[in-house]
Amino acid sequence: MTKAMLIINPSSGQEKGLKFEEEATAALKKQHEEVTVKYTEGAGDATRFAEEASFGKYDALVSMGGDGTINESINGLAEKDHKPVFGFVPLGTVNDFARALGIPMDEKKAIGILETANSRSVDIGKIAGERYFMNVLAVGAIAEAVYQVSPEQKSKFGPLAYLIEGARALKDETPFDLSIDYDGKKWEGKAYLVLTALTNSVGGIESFARHADVNDGAFHVFILKEFSLPKVVQLIPDLFKGELKSNEQVEYFTATDMKVDTSLDLVVNIDGDEGVELPFEARLLHNELNVYVPEE
Ligand SMILES: Nc1ncnc2c1ncn2[C@@H]1O[C@H](COP(=O)(O)OP(=O)(O)OP(=O)(O)O)[C@@H](O)[C@H]1O
Incomplete structure (x- = not known):
């Protein structure tokens, strides 16, 4: 007998x-004989x-929830x-993971994907100390804003x-010393922000890391x-054109293992x-999860 669990964050979106x-529930019942529904009440429940x-x-x-609920679920x-x-139905404001996977923001259409049960594998990141992420790690005043x-x-x-x-935070910000040890290499210098993306979509901007899958x-x-x-003004058109990685104010590289420290x-x-x-230290877990996505 096949069984599915549906987690609902009643407060999301x-x-x-x-x-x-x-x-x-009806969509899941087309594929599974048993469907159990759970409702979150606060932090940690979805995990x-x-x-x-x-x-x-x-x-x-x-x-069913925003990126917070999806992150918690993945952590479990x-x-x-x-x-x-x-599988997930995006209900949040940003919904980066859904954007990256081509899952529609329209709830009914997203539910429709559950009926087809078409899936693909995805990478996730692991931070030492057993925290996992599926979209982004960010450090700096913009990230804290x-x-x-x-x-x-x-x-x-x-x-x-x-x-x-983010722009408001950047205005008053001074740079910090940043060092990143990654895949046997090292980057050191002054920085305002360091951002590690696993998918193309960051902060709802799908062109952020256009080339990332x-x-x-x-x-x-x-x-x-x-x-x-x-020069920083030039960041905005590059951000929306998907050319951030070539901007001269930006250093870009790929990694599978990294240790990040700041002053x-x-x-x-x-x-x-x-x-x-x-x-913190972060490591990439390749093809760690299988996720329901729309058919091509
Ligand atoms: N029943 C509940 N009532 C209030 N908060 C809840 C409940 N269940 C879970 N939460 C909290 O909801 C948070 C996750 O929210 P989530 O990101 O999924 O939705 P959202 O805030 O609407 O999305 P977004 O941030 O994109 O707008 C978790 O931090 C969790 O603690």
Whole structure:
């Protein structure tokens, strides 16, 4: 008998989750004889439920929520002996993972993908200390500004709210000393921001790492170096053209293993939420999860 678990974060995306519960359950019932529904109440619940699905040998785990809920779910599946196929219905503001996988923002269409049960493998990142991420690690004032974005700003400006707060933070920021040991090499210098992307979409901007794919076996590392104001303006067109990696204010390289340290006491932003303190080490887990995606 095949079984699926559906995790719903009732608070995500202005409480849209419960509205689509019936439809999602019906879609899963087309593929699975048993469907168990779990509701999160706070931080850590989605991870706990996903662990239950792994240990209980569920065939599929589907989460309905924003990137926070998806990150938590992935944290319960990574490196387990049995990993259910993972699916999700994006309900957040940014939904980077959905953008990277071509999963529609329209809930009904995203639920439709669950019926076809078409899947592909994806890479995820692991930070020493058993934290996993599927989209992005970021360090610097811009990354920290993300926590200041209010729900009101998010509903008014959407993903742009993060760009506005980020630009505001950069204005008063001084650079920090950054060192990154990666794949037997080292980068050292002054920086304002270091960002490690696993997919093309960062902060809702799908052109951010245009060339990155969800299972290309690489972390895409972007360092915003010390800059002059007139030149930094050029970052914006390059960002939207997908040419950030060639901008002269940006250092770009790929890595599979990295250790990041800074001269300041900074906290790394993991998939949009506050994570561990620096220094941190991160390692790429190639093709770690199997995820439901639209048919080509
Ligand atoms: N029942 C609940 N009520 C309130 N908060 C919850 C509940 N269940 C989970 N949470 C919290 O929701 C957070 C995750 O939210 P998520 O990112 O999925 O949605 P979102 O905030 O709407 O998305 P976005 O940040 O993209 O706007 C977790 O930090 C978790 O603690």
